[in-house]
Amino acid sequence: MAMVWAGVASLTWWRVPTLALWKTAVITGEFGHFLAVVPLLTGAAAWWEGGPWSLGIQMLSLLGVLALLRPVVQAAWISRGLPAKLTAAFGRVKMDHPPFSLRRLIAPLYPPVLVETQTIAGGLALDFYRAEGRVGPAPCVVMIHGGSWEAGDRHQLPEVNHHLAHRGYAVAAVSYRLAPGTVWPGQAEDIAAAIAHLRAQASALAIDPTRVVLMGRSAGGQLATAMAYGRPDLAVRGAVSFYGPNDQVFEWGISRDDDWLNAIQILRQFLGGPPDKAPEAYRTSSAYLIVNRENAVPTLLVHGYQDSLVWYQLSERLHTKLDTLGVPNALVTLPWANHACDFNPHGPSGQLSWYALEWFLAAVTK
Numbered sequence: 001m002a003m004v005w006a007g008v009a010s011l012t013w014w015r016v017p018t019l020a021l022w023k024t025a026v027i028t029g030e031f032g033h034f035l036a037v038v039p040l041l042t043g044a045a046a047w048w049e050g051g052p053w054s055l056g057i058q059m060l061s062l063l064g065v066l067a068l069l070r071p072v073v074q075a076a077w078i079s080r081g082l083p084a085k086l087t088a089a090f091g092r093v094k095m096d097h098p099p100f101s102l103r104r105l106i107a108p109l110y111p112p113v114l115v116e117t118q119t120i121a122g123g124l125a126l127d128f129y130r131a132e133g134r135v136g137p138a139p140c141v142v143m144i145h146g147g148s149w150e151a152g153d154r155h156q157l158p159e160v161n162h163h164l165a166h167r168g169y170a171v172a173a174v175s176y177r178l179a180p181g182t183v184w185p186g187q188a189e190d191i192a193a194a195i196a197h198l199r200a201q202a203s204a205l206a207i208d209p210t211r212v213v214l215m216g217r218s219a220g221g222q223l224a225t226a227m228a229y230g231r232p233d234l235a236v237r238g239a240v241s242f243y244g245p246n247d248q249v250f251e252w253g254i255s256r257d258d259d260w261l262n263a264i265q266i267l268r269q270f271l272g273g274p275p276d277k278a279p280e281a282y283r284t285s286s287a288y289l290i291v292n293r294e295n296a297v298p299t300l301l302v303h304g305y306q307d308s309l310v311w312y313q314l315s316e317r318l319h320t321k322l323d324t325l326g327v328p329n330a331l332v333t334l335p336w337a338n339h340a341c342d343f344n345p346h347g348p349s350g351q352l353s354w355y356a357l358e359w360f361l362a363a364v365t366k
Helices: 001-010 019-035 037-049 054-090 158-166 186-200 219-230 248-255 263-271 278-285 312-325 348-365
Strands: 115-119 126-131 140-142 170-174 206-217 238-240 297-302 327-335
Touching: 001 019, 001 054, 001 263, 019 037, 019 219, 019 348, 037 054, 037 126, 054 327, 054 348, 126 186, 140 158, 140 219, 140 348, 158 348, 170 186, 170 248, 186 206, 186 219, 206 219, 206 312, 206 348, 219 238, 219 263, 238 278, 238 348, 248 263, 297 312, 297 348, 327 348
Parallel strands: 140 170, 140 206, 206 238, 238 297, 297 327
Antiparallel strands: 115 126, 126 170
């Protein structure tokens, strides 16, 4: 038992080699502070009972406890410097809570707000979360779902949408057509149509059409940054990418036909073929390749260093390029975290990433 828990706990230290272990790694990283009770009790039982294997079991249990508590300890450490980092990137913002606290590990979520489903041009739908407690038109966050461009929907991980609505932001969670039935830039056209719908209905929805931010997770992060930079006519205030792939040419180059994610096949069906057959699709879908001083907008990047599905270096490279261009941006690195690390709003990743998100939105929509 001690060896099993030491192995599970080690998932906060390395990238898992199989898709089957990915979700286990996410749970370990974001709920490890609760799971640590099991190896702690196992070690205590071994100490109490004694025997020839007692010391070995105690040591394995101790290693398991330390590894499972690593995310909480590191989150507390990162939180000490996070306000200064965000201030340097986006300016000072007044926040009413710290970036991370132990008490919030078990705090309740805001209650859900009423969600209005609306149909936009082409028959696609969006879910609209109306801002609570806002006097006057509210800034609007366009939330773009992930799913490797071939799956997922606008109902994905809705907790942050309800949270932002309670914090005074309207949220529009949008649908887009999926690959392989639709290839790029079809997805971009769908999101642009959703933004046009929101602007046309701005008065009825009580939103400010001049204060729009694009946000997405994973594939949605790619769509958010590529559209924010590649379509300046949308006039968005900022882009948020949580663990998004932002350079498809680079990603193709580091992928293999036999990798467990099947990234080459995913890119083929999303972009209409390999880079030599669809070079323009690969270029225009890559925020890293199209961004320049004229089209860039303030950008927030959040990425787990142990991400097994989207390589962390993709966000790091975009962050470096934005710095070179002088574009306000920040990369929040979560050393223990894997893909979809923010699914637990109260976990170490959820607290830090949501804090950074609130700071960013307040700064770019004021």
